[in-house]
Structure formats: structure tokens, C-alpha cells
Amino acid sequence: MNPKKKIALITGASSGLGAAYARLLDREGLDELWLVARRADRLTKLAETLTTTCRCLPLDLAQETNLDVLEQALAAANCQIAYLVNAAGFGCIGLSRECSRKKLQEMVKLNALAAMGITEICIPLMTKGSIILEVASCAAFQPIPNLTVYAATKAFLLSYSRALHVELQDLGINVTAVCPFWIKDTEFVAKARETDKRQIYQDMPGATNAKHVAEKSLKAAKSGTAVCTPDTVSFLHRIITAIIPHRLLAQACKG
Ligand SMILES: NC(=O)c1ccc[n+]([C@@H]2O[C@H](COP(=O)([O-])OP(=O)(O)OC[C@H]3O[C@@H](n4cnc5c(N)ncnc54)[C@H](OP(=O)(O)O)[C@@H]3O)[C@@H](O)[C@H]2O)c1
Numbered sequence: 001m002n003p004k005k006k007i008a009l010i011t012g013a014s015s016g017l018g019a020a021y022a023r024l025l026d027r028e029g030l031d032e033l034w035l036v037a038r039r040a041d042r043l044t045k046l047a048e049t050l051t052t053t054c055r056c057l058p059l060d061l062a063q064e065t066n067l068d069v070l071e072q073a074l075a076a077a078n079c080q081i082a083y084l085v086n087a088a089g090f091g092c093i094g095l096s097r098e099c100s101r102k103k104l105q106e107m108v109k110l111n112a113l114a115a116m117g118i119t120e121i122c123i124p125l126m127t128k129g130s131i132i133l134e135v136a137s138c139a140a141f142q143p144i145p146n147l148t149v150y151a152a153t154k155a156f157l158l159s160y161s162r163a164l165h166v167e168l169q170d171l172g173i174n175v176t177a178v179c180p181f182w183i184k185d186t187e188f189v190a191k192a193r194e195t196d197k198r199q200i201y202q203d204m205p206g207a208t209n210a211k212h213v214a215e216k217s218l219k220a221a222k223s224g225t226a227v228c229t230p231d232t233v234s235f236l237h238r239i240i241t242a243i244i245p246h247r248l249l250a251q252a253c254k255g
Helices: 016-025 040-049 064-076 101-125 148-167 188-195 210-222 232-243 246-252
Strands: 005-011 032-037 053-058 079-086 131-135 174-178
Touching (some): 005 016, 005 101, 016 032, 016 079, 032 040, 040 053, 064 101, 079 101, 101 148, 131 148, 148 174, 174 210
Parallel strands (some): 005 032, 005 079, 032 053, 079 131
16 A cells, blocks of 8 residues: 655645745645645645645635535545644624624634634544644634624634643644734735724734744744744733733723
């Protein structure tokens, strides 16, 4: 029987942080990179710049049936997953009652349900030394008005990741929740602002960049870190939210 292919699976690879992880994992000597997002053209363009063989999977991960498609493709591939990066996600800035319910539900499906579902699909295909990066956000650390549902999805992902980190310790698989502050060079903010009717969002001092977050968090994951705050603001946010009651912090964020 042929030896199993060693692969990395990266969701959200068509842009921003996911693409930055793909560029980093291109240097890991893997047999294949599996790149997942909806925009096929963007995945193909990225694949053309990488040296590792890429498999592009243009899938809408908010559709549950596409998780079955992914599961079947993995089962047919005789592969071992060395890295899983769940970076696909989006946010909506503004009062939740001013965002469409469908969009809010889609956010939960993508940021929370799909990330969890893909992780569960991948775990049986992992071995000792495999790494899971769940891209959450420092929004996971507290309830945030005007980012209500987004922060809740990331809180789910953070809690799930932290428990999984412990569950998988005996198998030698590391799970790292990545919790950055705003990142300025991705498409995230522009998309999240589409619902920002009151123009609440302002450019944030301390915003970081995708390459930095990907590099710092991959290094942290390799050293077994459970929760990575890759920039100064997210680091301080984590400390503050461990000390100050969340009802007070939520009020302070009301704007
Ligand atoms: N940027 C920030 O300030 C920031 C801060 C903290 C955490 N994060 C988190 O970082 C992660 C990456 O975001 P980013 O900043 O790199 O933003 P981005 O540039 O907008 O990238 C988001 C990625 O998610 C993919 N995606 C969106 N909807 C999808 C769907 N239904 N099915 C499959 N893929 C989908 C997009 O690809 P397609 O459109 O091609 O599908 C894209 O590749 C997200 O989880 C975000 O919550 C971002």
C-alpha cells in the first residue's frame, strides 16, 4: 500500500490570514496543501505561487453538505493531516437587530459550526505531532455589543479549542486557538463594515498584519501553546478580560 500523503488543510485560503498560513506551510515539505474557500480563481492563483502541490476545493463551508463533500474527499485521498488551519470566517459590525438574520445565522454556521465540524472530520486523520489552528479572535474574550454574534461565535471556538487542546494531549496533537486583535491587510474589515450603518468602526491603533499573525501563531502552535495572542493589544485584552467583570466591559464597548 502507498504511504499516506502528508497534507495541510487550510480554510479561508483565498485571502488574508488563510493565504498567509498557506505561504508559511508551503515551506514545511508536505506532500499537498488543500486550499478551501468559495472563490476558485483566488485559490488557483495562490496555488500557482506555491511550490507544494495544491488541491483547490471551492466550497461554501456555511453549507453543511459541503462538509460531507470535504469529508469524502479526505477519506478517498489516503492522507494524514499534519496541519489543519480553520481560518474561514467573517464578521458584521453594527447592532444585531440591524443585520439580516440570515447573515447572522450564516456567521454562526461558518465561524462556529463549520470550524468545529471540519476539526472533527480531521482528527481521525491526524497522528502524533499534528497541529490544529483555530482562528478565533480577541473578540472571544468578552461579549461585545456591535459585534454581538461575531464575538459569540469566537467565544464558542475558543472554548471548544481549549477543551480539545486537553482532550488531544494524550494523542500528541496540539490545538491552538489564535486570538488576534484587528488585522489591517485582509478583506475582513471592509466586509464587516458593510453592516456598519452608524459608522462605529474607526481605524484601530495597534492593528496588526496577516503575515505576523500567521508566523507568530504557527510558532506558538509548534511549541504547544493553547491560546495565542499574537499582538500587544490582544495580549492585554486577554489579561483585562480575566480581571474586569464582563458586564462592565460590555457596557464600555457600547459606544
Ligand atoms: N481581520 C481581522 O481584523 C481579524 C481579527 C481577528 C480574527 N480574524 C479572523 O481571521 C479569520 C480570517 O479572516 P481574514 O482577516 O483573513 O479575512 P478575509 O481576508 O476576509 O478572509 C476570510 C476568508 O474566509 C473565506 N470565507 C468566507 N466565507 C466563506 C464561506 N462561506 N465558505 C468558505 N470560505 C469562506 C473567504 O474566502 P471566500 O470569500 O473566497 O469564500 C476568505 O478566504 C476569520 O476567521 C476572522 O474572523 C480576523
